[in-house]
Amino acid sequence: MKIGDLAVLIKGILEGDDGIDVTSLSGISTARVGDLTFAVDENKLSQAEKSQSSCVLTTPSMRISSKPLIRVNNPKLAFLISYRILYSEEPNTSFIHPSAAVASSVKFGNNVYIGAQVSIERHVTIGDNVIIEGGCVIKENCFIGASCHLYPRVVLYQNSILKDNVILHAGVVVGCDGFGYVKDQGVIYKFPQLGKVIIEENVEIGANTSIDRGSLDDTVIGANSKIDNLCHIAHNVKIGRNVIMAAQCGIAGGTVIGDDVTMSGQIAVIDNVTIGRNTTIGGQSGIIGNIDEGAVLWGSPAKPLAQAKKQMAVLSWLTKNFSSLTKMVREKA
Amino acid sequence: MKIGDLAVLIKGILEGDDGIDVTSLSGISTARVGDLTFAVDENKLSQAEKSQSSCVLTTPSMRISSKPLIRVNNPKLAFLISYRILYSEEPNTSFIHPSAAVASSVKFGNNVYIGAQVSIERHVTIGDNVIIEGGCVIKENCFIGASCHLYPRVVLYQNSILKDNVILHAGVVVGCDGFGYVKDQGVIYKFPQLGKVIIEENVEIGANTSIDRGSLDDTVIGANSKIDNLCHIAHNVKIGRNVIMAAQCGIAGGTVIGDDVTMSGQIAVIDNVTIGRNTTIGGQSGIIGNIDEGAVLWGSPAKPLAQAKKQMAVLSWLTKNFSSLTKMVREKA
Amino acid sequence: MKIGDLAVLIKGILEGDDGIDVTSLSGISTARVGDLTFAVDENKLSQAEKSQSSCVLTTPSMRISSKPLIRVNNPKLAFLISYRILYSEEPNTSFIHPSAAVASSVKFGNNVYIGAQVSIERHVTIGDNVIIEGGCVIKENCFIGASCHLYPRVVLYQNSILKDNVILHAGVVVGCDGFGYVKDQGVIYKFPQLGKVIIEENVEIGANTSIDRGSLDDTVIGANSKIDNLCHIAHNVKIGRNVIMAAQCGIAGGTVIGDDVTMSGQIAVIDNVTIGRNTTIGGQSGIIGNIDEGAVLWGSPAKPLAQAKKQMAVLSWLTKNFSSLTKMVREKA
Known part of the structure; x- marks a missing residue:
């Protein structure tokens, strides 16, 4: 493409x-002739000028x-839009590898x-421009x-629904049974997992993440x-729109997670609570109750970020002044 | 089936x-004609009456x-028993998909x-009524x-033993090498992982969980x-019966986990400790020593639940009264 | 092999x-005639003498x-070296299973x-003595x-590089897209993930671990x-040599992790920090800043181990003496 047209x-x-x-596109350090790159400050621009790149955003x-x-x-935004212009991943012809096992009723x-x-089992419906890579199993x-893209070795259990433009990375499991048991007189019985998973438009899910099917209701991941990677979404969870996890x-x-919630890594959220819209949660936090809209939380159990930081500072100070404290308490006693 | 017979x-x-x-069976909100549902209180019964369901437990x-x-x-228990009566998942005929690669010595x-x-490699033995779904690899x-059911893309490494009625969900790995190394003069050597994994009757394991083979001994998951999903069971671990993780x-x-232990999510347990029977452990806890029978624990590191809660309350109070505390200590100094 | 030669x-x-x-080799408790075992103390030697083992290190x-x-x-070291002498896993002939789908341009x-x-896609290069087990997908x-060994169902995304003697266990995903998005006016755009993954010599990676490809740069795992198992390595991470995770x-x-760092399980490390060489980090720690060489850390957020332990002791003492403390503060007020 000519840079004038771009x-x-x-x-x-x-x-x-x-x-x-x-x-093509690349970062500054690896740019070659024909590559588009981008520079957000003077220093990066100087580096880009020394590179072989053909054009700089x-x-x-x-x-x-x-x-x-x-x-x-x-x-940065222009760079990713240029990427989408230069690289269209959509197939421009149909192809079924001869080793694939596809039921005759697949549409x-x-x-x-x-x-x-x-492997694609019966009564599956596949939309236009879909890519299903090696080793996937669609029940x-x-x-x-x-325009969905399933990377290698994705598994969809029966009745799963992916709306348009969903990306599932390698090893993702959608629709596995939830962890539901009934204990009666010391015996553990498996409760039927009859719901399904619905993943709405433009969702992307990282490698080896698992999403359980609903028990009686459905599990939903919002648009x-x-x-x-490696997240666990249990049965009947409802995740809103624009959530970053x-x-x-x-x-x-x-559990219900509202729209526009942002979660750092290794967070645990207890069952059957609601996290309000626009909440931001720090890494390794533990959520053990309902959370109001717009909260900013950290810690296990999670508290408002400012309070979490203050508690840490107080504990540090108490540790530093421990001998004075113990002395005071002993004198008093 | 007639509801009289059921x-x-x-x-x-x-x-x-x-x-x-x-x-068929369903939850109240999705019940159609022909569906059995259940209601545990008057409110649910009213909803069930308004639904199309044909019968209510x-x-x-x-x-x-x-x-x-x-x-x-x-x-609820009757509902799941009804499920097992109405849906028998067991195949009533033998079937091997023509794309499967099965060694001639498989029984x-x-x-x-x-x-x-x-893919099923040599000298594997498979019992009656077993389901092995698409993409599994049995070494x-x-x-x-x-009556075992292996969902898609399960991997069993060599010598793994599954007793009757074991359910493994998609992406489960059984029998991978444990994390065993010997460091000698700055060089890290891999220690041989010669044991196997034994999974006893009626065990169910969630998607993408991995269970390491034993190093010299075996890894055992009790009946x-x-x-x-996404749990990690390391080499030589012994998990008892009726454990919920x-x-x-x-x-x-x-590490050895006793019978009837209940563990919430994201718990870490250190190596080579024993957790006594009937222990209950809260989410995100860290277990760093042996645990007596019947303990109820929470926190990282874990302590008795009441103590964990009291420590949190104390730290909150100290944070609230921090200015008085600092003043007292300063005056004393 | 004769024990004289060994x-x-x-x-x-x-x-x-x-x-x-x-x-063959085995642990003491399972040793049979023909097995080599090892004993590091008098007690173990007595047990070994009672076993059927043919020779004891x-x-x-x-x-x-x-x-x-x-x-x-x-x-223990001699035992693992004996293992490598007795069991060579390298294939001594070439074999391609007839069900494999291999592009004609693969070398x-x-x-x-x-x-x-x-499934092996085009332009892949595979060195001598490599084992690629059932269900792997190499893009x-x-x-x-x-001498690399890929266990069943490993996925390599395009352009991934494995140097010699790399072991990847079942379900490992190498080169999946990193979690990179640009938010503009409430819309979340996916940032292109153009880098690759380089895994250096003698690296071993556990089951169902995922390693993201670099965004503009590469992700590197050092020799x-x-x-x-089940670790997550995000885009552009650089892990040094001899790291144990x-x-x-x-x-x-x-994030950059220096050589010889040792990490226990369930640790989280924030983005774009540097962990110095020889650092040791306890289980479930959270690293939220740069770490100096040789540090020994624990906690979430992580602090020097001694300080973490002291803080715990102080909080215990304060909890125990809470009534005295509250009394003092109240009297003062």
Whole structure:
């Protein structure tokens, strides 16, 4: 693509020869001829000028350069939009690897790619432009919306629903049985897990994360939410829209997480609580009750961030002044 | 099935037309004609009456209804028993998907189902009524007891033993090498992992959980225990019977967990300790020593629950009264 | 192998008939005729003497025995070296299972084993003596060095590089997209993940661990490092040499971990910090800043071990003496 054409598409202002080609994107340190890169400060711009990159995305306020520049308000955002323009991952033809095992009742949209060793069971519906990579197992009655991308070895249990543009990374398991048992007279019985999983539009889920099917109700992951690697989402959990959940979080059964919640890694949330919208939770926190909208929390159990920090400071001070404290208490006694 | 016949099988008392058919089960909110549901209080019963469900399991004390009822002491338990009556998952014929790769020396029981893309290596023995779903890999010399159900993409390393009725969810890894190394003059050597994994009757293990083989001894999961998703069971661990372990727990090498222990999620247990029977441990706890029978613990490191709560209350109080405390200490100094 | 020959190879001193055969290794409790075992104290030696084992590795200072002994300075180390002598896992011939799907452009070294249902995409290079077990998926342009062992169902995303002697256990995912998003006016955009993963020599990685590809830079795991099951390594992380990381640790993006760091299980490390060489970190710790070389840390957030222990002791004492404290504060007020 000519950088002149790219500049028009991303609504930037080009400084340099509009006939220069860009064929790829990269960071500054690995940029080669034909690569587009980006620079958000003068220092990065200097590095970009020394690199082989053919064009640099930068801001309107940055100095003039010998390199071709495209000036935009948010170079990082323009970089990712350029990525989507230059690399369309969607297949432009249909392909089913001959080693795939596909039931005859599966319905395919246009331009679907099915990789090697994939297994798709009966009554599955697959939308347009879907990619299902090597070794995935799709059980019966699943619905996969348009432009979904399932990386290798994803498993969908029966009746799972993926809406459009869902990305599931390798090893993700969707729709496994929830952890539901009834203890009666010392005997543990498995409770039926009859619900399903619904994953809404534009959700991305990281490698080896597992999402349990609902018990009687459904488990739902709201549109645009992003869940990182190795998370555990239990049965009947409802995750809202635009939720960001970092790696290794665990959400116990029936819990509701509001829209726009941001969670750092290794957080645990107890079952059957509600976390209000716009909440922000620090890493390794433990949530053991309902949380109001907009809270900023940290600790296990979690408390408001300022209180968590103050408690730590108080404990430090008490430790430092421990001999005075013990003396006072002993004298008093 | 006629609800009259079902009532007999679950030892309930039917009120209504014994010729009504039930074909499926569901929660109240999604119940359709032909569905059995359950109601444990008057409010749920009212909802069930408004639903399309054909029959409701409820208790002897609940009011009379226009809906057909089956009265039992424990409706939830009766519901799951009904599930097992209505849905038998066991295959009633043998099936090996043509894409499966099965060594000639594998021994099959009756009514075994082998899904697509499965790989079974030599000298494996598979009992009656076993289901091995798509993409599983069973390495040599494994033994799989009757009525086991391996969901897609389970891996059993060599010599693993599953007794009867074991359920392994998608992505479970059984028998991988333990984390055993010997450091000598700054060099890290891998110690051989020669033991195996034994999983006893009626165990269920959640998606993407991994269980290491023993180093010199074996790793054992006791009968009826239930382990949730994404847990880590290290080499030589012995887990007792009826243990409930929620998601993302990690048990380090050589540790022994007694019968009837209940663990919430994200607990870590150090290596080579013993947790006594009937212990209950709260979420995110860290166990760093031996634990007596019947303890109720919480915290990292874990302490008796009452003590953990009191410590939290004390720290809160000290934080609140911090200015008075500092003043006292300063005046004293 | 004759124990006389073994003694020469491991540089030990044999006491007993050098013509005795050893064919296998085992722990003392399971030792049979033909097994080599080891004993590090008099008690273990007594047990070994009662076992059927054919030869015992022990130290120079231990008493004389009726069993054939090989005396070495470090019996455990000699045991693992004997294991490597007796069991060579390397294939001595090439084998590709007929069910494997291998692109025509894949380059193979000598003596490569490819198991059932494996998928290898185009332009992959595989070194000598490599084992790739059932169900692995290797995406395009990967490089797999000599003597690597990929257990079942490993996934390598495109461009991943494994140097020699790398062991990846079942379910490992290498090169999945990092968790990188740009939020602009309430919309979450996915940032391109253009880097790759480089895993250096002699690294072993446990079951179901996931390692993200770099975003613009690469993710690197240094030589000889050992990572346990279910760990999460985010994009652009650099892990040094000889690092030991126990199960379920999570390392956020861009963090650098120095050589010879030892980490217990369930540790979380925040993004973009540096952990100095030779640091030792206790289980469940949370690292939220840079760490100096040689530190010994514990807690969430982590502090020097001695300080963490003192804080716990202080909080215990304050809890015990809470009534005196409250009285003092009240009187003062």
